[in-house]
Amino acid sequence: xxxxxxxxxxxxxxxxxxxxxxxxxxxxxxxxxxxxxxxxxxxxxxxxxxxxxxxxxxxxxxxxxxxxxxxxxxxxxxxxxxxxxxxxxxxxxxxxxxxxxxxxxxxxxxxxxxxxxxxxxxxxxxxxxxxxxxxxxxxxxxxxxxxxxxxxxxxxxxxxxxxxxxxxxxxxxxxxxxxxxxxxxxxxxxxxxxxxxxxxxxxxxxxxxxxxxxxxxxxxxxxxxxxxxxxxxxxxxxxxxxxxxxxxxxxxxxxxxxxxxxxxxxxxxxxxxxxxxxxxxxxxxxxxxxxxxxxxxxxx
Ligand SMILES: Nc1nc2c(ncn2[C@@H]2O[C@H](COP(=O)(O)OP(=O)(O)OP(=O)(O)O)[C@@H](O)[C@H]2O)c(=O)[nH]1
Ligand SMILES: [Mg+2]
Numbered sequence: 304x305x306x307x308x309x310x311x312x313x314x315x316x317x318x319x320x321x322x323x324x325x326x327x328x329x330x331x332x333x334x335x336x337x338x339x340x341x342x343x344x345x346x347x348x349x350x351x352x353x354x355x356x357x358x359x360x361x362x363x364x365x366x367x368x369x370x371x372x373x374x375x376x377x378x379x380x381x382x383x384x385x386x387x388x389x390x391x392x393x394x395x396x397x398x399x400x401x402x403x404x405x406x407x408x409x410x411x412x413x414x415x416x417x418x419x420x421x422x423x424x425x426x427x428x429x430x431x432x433x434x435x436x437x438x439x440x441x442x443x444x445x446x447x448x449x450x451x452x453x454x455x456x457x458x459x460x461x462x463x464x465x466x467x468x469x470x471x472x473x474x475x476x477x478x479x480x481x482x483x484x485x486x487x488x489x490x491x492x493x494x495x496x497x498x499x500x501x502x503x504x505x506x507x508x509x510x511x512x513x514x515x516x517x518x519x520x521x522x523x524x525x526x527x528x529x530x531x532x533x534x535x536x537x538x539x540x541x542x543x544x545x546x547x548x549x550x551x552x553x554x555x556x557x558x559x560x561x562x563x564x565x566x567x568x569x570x571x572x573x574x575x576x577x578x579x580x581x582x583x584x585x586x587x588x589x590x591x592x593x594x595x596x597x598x599x600x601x602x603x
Contacts, residue, residue, distance in 0.1 A: 308357055309357055310360075310477050310478070311358065311471070313361070313390075313392050314363045314392070315363060315393075318369070321396040321398045322396060322426060327364040328351075329463065330463070331353050335494065337501035339504040339505050340505075343376075346379055347382060349489060350362070350363055352485055360467075360470055363386055363390070365383045366379035368407060375591040378602060379602075388413065388415065391419070392418070393419070394420075395421070395422050396423050397424045397425065399454065407446065419473065421451045421453065422443055428461070453466055494573070495536060499580075499582065502566045502569075507550065511542065518538065518539050518541070521535065522534065533579050540583070540584050541584075541586070543587065544586060545586055548585075566580060
């Protein structure tokens with residue numbers, strides 16, 4: 304008997320903060336993308352993989368569309384437009400508490416007529432008045448002729464079965480592009496640095512967290528005296544200004560400790576190993592406008 308094998312690639316796009324990375328994590332069932340309440344959390348394209356039965360779903364999470372305000376922004380937006388032009392099936396995510404904006408208008412202009420586009424209107428848990436939801440659906444429908452429009456709530460896992468069914472319908476015969484037990488193509492070091500950056504985003508305000516980049520300098524596995532395996536991780540957190548460095552470190556080092564311990568907990572859970580995390584802070588003046596540094600941080 305020949306087993307059938309199918310796959311489907313879904314490119315997830317939309318405004319910043321719509322919940323794209325939250326959806327990716329939920330569908331894959333693993334926390335692979337950083338999530339925060341601040342816009343422009345995602346900086347590069349992140350691949351998430353889910354293999355269910357004979358179907359492999361490959362989800363491509365992208366940075367949220369916004370008005371570019373530095374060179375890093377330009378790279379992020381380029382990642383989106385490239386993903387859109389390559390994508391066969393697009394899931395555009397909107398936030399039902401917001402009206403369509405200029406960046407979203409531009410985004411839909413880039414859709415090719417031969418690409419299927421599903422619109423998921425997220426955060427329905429925040430809307431009590433269903434009339435309002437209907438208004439938002441109408442506004443988005445006048446923006447583009449979507450193939451399907453599905454109201455969802457990622458946090459309440461509402462409507463996710465509906466979009467999964469739509470993805471399934473678009474799966475085509477072909478090989479699985481990733482091993483069936485793999486759920487991301489992100490290297491371990493990138494997952495680690497993103498976990499640390501996410502905690503910085505969640506704990507800091509205004510410009511400081513947006514100007515942060517994290518690199519992993521050293522990884523070392525060892526056994527401690529009690530025979531436990533420990534993973535030593537040395538990370539450098541870069542920020543853009545001397546004043547940001549002070550805020551990032553906090554009074555007596557309190558902020559850096561908080562970020563470090565939250566990141567450590569998550570790292571231990573994800574990698575299933577005891578972690579000893581050491582974070583250092585360095586300044587790279589205005590790095591988001593410097594091509595060489597953007598490249599060094601793997602963000603080009
Ligand atoms: N109330 C509510 N909040 C949600 C829902 N889905 C996501 N969020 C929240 O929305 C915020 C943004 O989520 P992300 O997943 O980081 O959004 P994103 O679209 O990836 O954002 P960018 O990477 O900046 O483009 C987070 O605070 C999430 O917890 C939802 O269904 N309901
Ligand atoms: Mg994101």
